[in-house]
Structures are given as C-alpha cells and as structure tokens.
Amino acid sequence: MAKKKKITMTVEKTDTGFSAFSEDYPIFTTGKSIPELINNTYEGTELHFEEEIVKFEHSNIKFEIDFKQFFKFYKVINAKFLAEKIGMNETLLSQYVQGHKKPSAKQTEKILSGIHQIGQELSGINLLQTT
Structure with a gap:
C-alpha cells in the first residue's frame, strides 16, 4: 500500500519573487509569483517522489509564510482594517506584523x-465598467 506524504513548505519573499523549502525533504523551489511558486512546488515534489511508491496529492502540501512577509507582500491588506474586521487590537496585530510579538495558535x-x-x-465582487 502506498504511503501518503504530508509536506510543509516555508515560503519567503525574495528580491526576485519567492522561494519555498521543506525542512523535512530536500525540496526547494522559486517562482516570480505565488502561483508560479505553487506550480513549481508541485512539480518539484512530484520529481522528488517519482521513484517511491507514494500516494501524493497537491492537497497534502501546506504553504506557510510568516506574518511580516505576508503583510509585506500583500500590502493591499491593511492591518488596521483587518484588526477592525476580526475584533483585534490594532496595536497588537501591528506587533505581530512587525515581528515584535508572536501570536498564539x-x-x-x-x-x-x-x-x-x-x-x-472579494472573490464574490464584480466591478461594473462605467462609460
């Protein structure tokens, strides 16, 4: 019977895009964008396990990025707005984003x-074109 693999990839922002690596397997990849990074990760993971009898599904790969890098890349998400939306103290969320404090689980x-x-x-919104 094939063994199912679960893989966690740590994502980091780089000067040229993004990188991702696994601490458990020798899998490392880069991409200019997040979608490209994800596709390259799937390809690299399949390549790494191609000779093993492994039941591998894309849903078994988990991508993780720290707060500071997430908010640095996704600048469109305003920390003040998010804090208000989730009922969190804005200063506390700011400390998480800046890396001064680590949030609990x-x-x-x-x-x-x-x-x-x-x-x-956002995915449920359609924009109207005005003339």
Missing part, C-alpha cells in the same frame, strides 16, 4: 480566518 487562526473572509468577500 488561537490568534493565528483568528487572523487567518479574517484573511480568508476578506478573500471570499
């Missing part, structure tokens, strides 16, 4: 849930 989940909620709201 519960706070991290609250922040991530707020980011996902904003993403869902």
Whole structure:
C-alpha cells in the first residue's frame, strides 16, 4: 500500500519573487509569483517522489509564510482594517506584523480566518465598467 506524504513548505519573499523549502525533504523551489511558486512546488515534489511508491496529492502540501512577509507582500491588506474586521487590537496585530510579538495558535487562526473572509468577500465582487 502506498504511503501518503504530508509536506510543509516555508515560503519567503525574495528580491526576485519567492522561494519555498521543506525542512523535512530536500525540496526547494522559486517562482516570480505565488502561483508560479505553487506550480513549481508541485512539480518539484512530484520529481522528488517519482521513484517511491507514494500516494501524493497537491492537497497534502501546506504553504506557510510568516506574518511580516505576508503583510509585506500583500500590502493591499491593511492591518488596521483587518484588526477592525476580526475584533483585534490594532496595536497588537501591528506587533505581530512587525515581528515584535508572536501570536498564539488561537490568534493565528483568528487572523487567518479574517484573511480568508476578506478573500471570499472579494472573490464574490464584480466591478461594473462605467462609460
């Protein structure tokens, strides 16, 4: 029976785009954008496991990025707006974003849930063209 692999990739912003690496497997890749990085990760992971009997699914790869890098890249997400949206103290969220404090697992989940909620709201919007 094939063994299922779960892989965590740490994402970092670079001068030329992004890089991702696994601490558990010798998998490292880069991309100019997040979608390119994700595709390159899938390709690199498949290449790494091609000779093993492994049940590999893209959903088994988890991408992680720290708060500071996330907010540095996704500048469109205003920390003040997010803090208000999720009911968090703006100063506290700012300290997480700047790397001065590390959020607990519960706070991290609250922040991530707020980011996902904003993403869902944005994906449901259509813009009208005015003439």
